[in-house]
Amino acid sequence: MTAFELDAEFVMDVEQLVREHHAPVYRYAYRLTGSVPDAEDLTQQTFLIANQKIGQLRDATRSLGWLFTILRRCFLNECRQRVETPASNLEMALEQIPEEIPADSIDREQLQAALVSLSDEFRLVLVMFYFEDCSYREIAEKLELPIGTVMSRLSRAKQHLRRALHPDEIHKSERRAIRQAIEANG
């Protein structure tokens, strides 16, 4: 990379960030909030804060991750200000894993319905894991949580998600088989 290319990125303004990243930021916001107006508000809030703090962005190649960080903080601040909804019943268990992975894509509304039935902290780790492609260690680092806490939340949230996506529980036998396999070797 030459100096001027570097400098051109260095002076990138927030309008350029909007043009390049508004779609993934909005999608992230929608998966977290579950409603179009809330997602748009959160997206707007994210870019307004980005505009104030754009001097902190030192590497244009990391701008999307930087925006996601702002978005998460906005979301968490909102969460703290409202009454927490109780977590869904997240029993610890290996959940349904289909014997055959369905060829059809997962319905986006069904996925969203499953997400909004989770409490905020469980939904957040799921979105970070699936949408942002974070590892559990990265999630722990970004949320400043112990690794064990994140692993527990992520595990339970994933099981809940699969249960919501496969409500007929046709794969209970598979779950039992896994448990038996683990126990037999335990």
Added chain:
Amino acid sequence: MVDERLIEAIECCRGKSEDLALEEMALLAERLRGDKKLAEQFQRLQQLDAKIADAFPDVPVPDGLAERLVARLREEESAREKVATDKESSQPTLRRPNLRGPHRRTAWVAALLATAAAVLLVVRQDWFTAPEQPLTVGELRMAASDWYEPIQEKDDWRALPPPEGYAISPRVNLRARRWTHFSGAGDGIAYDLSPPGSRHGTYLLVVRSVVKGLVPNPPRKPLWTQGRGIAEWQSGELAYVLVVEGPIHRYRKILDTGVGPLARVQPRSPVKLRSDSPS
């Protein structure tokens, strides 16, 4: 009894990553090596995770979202600049005084008084061989203002390199494109640091002079006026004046102010100019 740690490990581990080599995955890695059925199950879970991950970005983006965001940002920016301008309305600006109408006489009187003062100063220096008076910040700023005001009409830019002895401050995170002489406050050089394609100009004036009252570091908050920031500082025998056009965050990006968060940023590695020819 199922080991819940193992269940959590299965759920959290990404099979294609290096997760399995991590300490907390040791138990899972060991089981997967010795249990074919569990390994198959694990693989299927990975496939299902990939399928679910594919569904997450499947969200339609509302029409006109980007335009609404940009409009909102511009509103915010205008409001901030208005507040900044209002706050600084009592401070000196880089705008040249309007010399029309009732201001003309005042300006002439001021010019005559300044001339008289200059003559007196020369006479005094002649008679008493007094030491040269250092420049003040106000004089430096006024000289910079006079140089800057017709910036769009300047046609005496020269190709790099400039004469030696007028180094760009290492606090400035931009490179020069071209230079010209600046003689409003002693011998000096004006650099054009505007990045190619940027709609906002950036200029650095370097004067070989010790200016009375100048701070040793670029200020965190520049004088903000007329949509541009102006900052002065002294480094050794060189005085610097930086003019940054555009929103205030450009100033913070361009400068390492030596204090606060910006100072913690690692210095940028030296970069080379693509072209030294004047544009």
